[in-house]
Amino acid sequence: DQQVKQNSPSLSVQEGRISILNCDYTNSMFDYFLWYKKYPAEGPTFLISISSIKDKNEDGRFTVFLNKSAKHLSLHIVPSQPGDSAVYFCAASAINTPLVFGKGTRLSVIA
Amino acid sequence: KAGVTQTPRYLIKTRGQQVTLSCSPISGHRSVSWYQQTPGQGLQFLFEYFSETQRNKGNFPGRFSGRQFSNSRSEMNVSTLELGDSALYLCASSLTTSGGASNEQFFGPGTRLTVL
Numbered sequence: 001d002q003q004v005k006q007n008s009p010s011l012s013v014q015e016g017r018i019s020i021l022n023c024d025y026t027n028s029m030f031d032y033f034l035w036y037k038k039y040p041a042e043g044p045t046f047l048i049s050i051s052s053i054k055d056k057n058e059d060g061r062f063t064v065f066l067n068k069s070a071k072h073l074s075l076h077i078v079p080s081q082p083g084d085s086a087v088y089f090c091a092a093s094a095i096n097t098p099l100v101f102g103k104g105t106r107l108s109v110i111a
Numbered sequence: 112k113a114g115v116t117q118t119p120r121y122l123i124k125t126r127g128q129q130v131t132l133s134c135s136p137i138s139g140h141r142s143v144s145w146y147q148q149t150p151g152q153g154l155q156f157l158f159e160y161f162s163e164t165q166r167n168k169g170n171f172p173g174r175f176s177g178r179q180f181s182n183s184r185s186e187m188n189v190s191t192l193e194l195g196d197s198a199l200y201l202c203a204s205s206l207t208t209s210g211g212a213s214n215e216q217f218f219g220p221g222t223r224l225t226v227l
Contacts, residue, residue, distance in 0.1 A: 089153065098167045099216055101156075103152065
């Protein structure tokens with residue numbers, strides 16, 4: 001039973017355009033959501049997070065949107081840069097439980 | 112502040128052998144989690160330790176085990192290795208798992224295990 005789903009295994013975007021990565025979850029107990037970025041041969045690095053009491057969080061070029069009624073969140077990257085090419089993991093957490101990760105979306109930003 | 116460290120970074124073993132991987136969390140972090148990453152499978156949760164106690168366990172066979180020491184350092188052991196155990200094993204530490212930002216996990220670079 002996959003509680004966190006990233007239905008797009010890959011995404012290609014032109015440099016300078018917007019990248020939108022999507023994530024759906026099923027467990028209504030999740031109250032904190034995170035995005036991680038992973039380069040090959042490295043561990044994932046934390047990118048941005050959002051609490052369930054908010055619907056938007058922005059950090060520079062990265063914005064995460066949360067739609068609790070739809071159990072859906074998305075990560076927007078504007079403008080996309082070649083260095084953003086990586087695998088992006090969505091993760092969700094509830095109190096006293098480990099993070100649950102999606103399978104990731106590979107983003108390729110084409111110059 | 113030093114990040115999460117994992118040793119060794121690369122390991123080659125043969126079927127039937129056992130292996131021990133080590134993880135040192137960020138200073139002050141008491142929770143250590145282990146994940147297995149294989150192509151197309153994302154991060155699959157193995158187990159989590161907090162204050163030397165296993166708090167959560169994923170859906171892996173008993174060949175996979177772990178422990179945590181009083182200094183929060185953790186080890187993971189895989190016995191009777193199989194070809195399918197070839198993967199990147201990631202360790203992550205967090206302050207606690209009591210919710211919100213305390214659940215943010217910081218990952219080490221991983222140990223790449225190859226089973227021949």
